[in-house]
Amino acid sequence: MDNSTMTMVNTTTHTTHDTGDNAWMMTSTALVLLMTPALAFFYGGLVDRKNILNQLFLSFICMGIVFVQWVLFGFSFAFGPPVSPGFGSFGWAVLRFGESENTDYAPTYPLLTYAAYQGTFAIITPALISGAIVGRMKLIPYMIFIFIWSTVCYDPMAHWVWGSNGWLKHLGTLDFAGGTVVHILSGVSGLVAALILGKRSDYDPRSTAANNLPFTILGTGLLWIGWCGFNAGSANGASGLASLALVNTNAAAAAALITWVVIDALRGQVSISGACVGPIIGLVAVTPACGFIQPGWALFFGVVATCIIYVLLILKHHIRLDDTLDVAIVHGGGGIVGAFMTGLFCEQSVNPSGGFDGAFYGRPVQLWYQTVGIITAIGFAALCTAGILYPLSWIIGIRLAKEDELEGLDLTAHGEGWEVVASRAVSDLVKKILDNQHNPNEMRESGTFELHYTPSDAKRKPFKVNLSKPQKTSDEQMNSPTISNP
Secondary structure, eight states: OOGGGGOEEEOSSSOOOOHHHHHHHHHHHHHHHHHHHHHHHHHHTTSOGGGHHHHHHHHHTHHHHHHHHIIIIIHHHHHSSOSBTTBOOSTTGGGTTOSEEETTTBTTSOHHHHHHHHHHHHHHHHHHHHHHHTTTBOHHHHHHHHHHHIIIIIHHHHHHHHSTTOHHHHHTOOOSSSIIIIIIHHHHHHHHHHHHHOOOTTOOTTOOOOOOHHHHHHHHHHHHHHHHHHHHGGGSSSSHHHHHHHHHHHHHHHHHHHHHHHHHHHHTOOOHHHHHHHHHHHHHHHTTTTTTSOHHHHHHHHHHHHHHHHHHHHHHHHHTOOOTTOHIIIIIIHHHHHHHHHHHHOOGGGOTTTOOOOGGGTOTHHHHHHHHHHHHHHHHHHHHHHHHHHHHHHHTOOBOOHHHHHHOHHHHTTSOOOOOOOOHHHHHHHHHHHHHTTOHHHHHTTOOEEEEEOOSSTTSOOEEEEEOOOOTTOTTOOOOOEEEOO
8 A cells, every 4th residue: 555545644733623523533432441341340240259359350451451552552553554464563653643634544533533442442352351261360471461462463453354454354344343353353262261271170050150240230231331432433433324333233232132031031030140141242243234234134133143142152051161251152153143144234325435235235245255354353363362372371371270269369369359248137137146245145035047048059959057046054155057958
């Protein structure tokens, strides 16, 4: 590509920016950045209590590591003056281009805004991987992995799909907002990382370790809101195309939520955690297509993707794959389904400047272009992840010691813990028991206190913990709690 197509004009004193476009892109940047702490809450509510702080941290630390990398050279590698159809350069390292226009990426607003917006995509992509490996990977190797993976995996893939001379872009592969670059890449990388690390020492495919579903519901809602900037912001301006992407985003999420709940209800019980996964599936599936399809198809995307992923999640428990939070299936699988369906239902009429007709609109070759993008993302992500983790394992070790894993990373990696009082009633009860230790006669008159535990595995027996009345022979002789199986 010659230099004429990469023109930049310094506009520090005389600006021709469209303030509406710039305002929308900065708003979208904030919305996508919100998605990383939202992801932390979504994941954090689903993991074992002993790892909740660690899981929150695994997402949160990406906001530091990845954006530093992005400013130093990541943006330049992905979108800088290209040295070939496969690679950018150091030409825009440390974002030294100033307040500039660029006809390829930010024709109506500052290139710095575009750099910030794309940086938020770079942040959340490796954060998604953390859900597959939580509870068994050492902290320092994880942070090294994130830095290297962003450099050798994410940046090149972003260039191939979205760069001005990226080879997949010029081939004809469509990915409006990251179904290939973000979701397939992170899903496959999470799968490979989980396989390399191996199963958790206390892995049980029949049980769930979800400790705080309100966290997960909060995270789901914030992810849904942030996804409006993720998809509609990818229109690169405050335009009708942004409106189309916004409607399609919400339509697919809503349809997926209803589909999941209906399937659950038909099976006998509506799962709250499942109802949170449903809209995420719809959002992932519609992401590559949201700027290329009509809203009716977005509803269809949500329904079809949810049905497929629901079945895959059931099958996953039979093969005992320890992808802790199902990153490979939800994000990798959802991204594959969405990217493939894009080749069926895309229409050039809804996006004349950047879209193509798909197979259902007379152009079946688009399916081939989508398939090339899917295969490339799968193979490249697997190669990069294995190429980083195996050397790290040999050099410094990446797997936690068994005793540290069983104790949990909150204590072993961070030296901290957290505790939530479930209700005022429980708090008052504990206080009363402590007070009554000084006056045992009151406890003699209060009957017995009983805790009942029902395990999630129906094959295991429940048990009760009874606090009996103290013996009358001595005020100091209090019966120990006794455990009984009904």
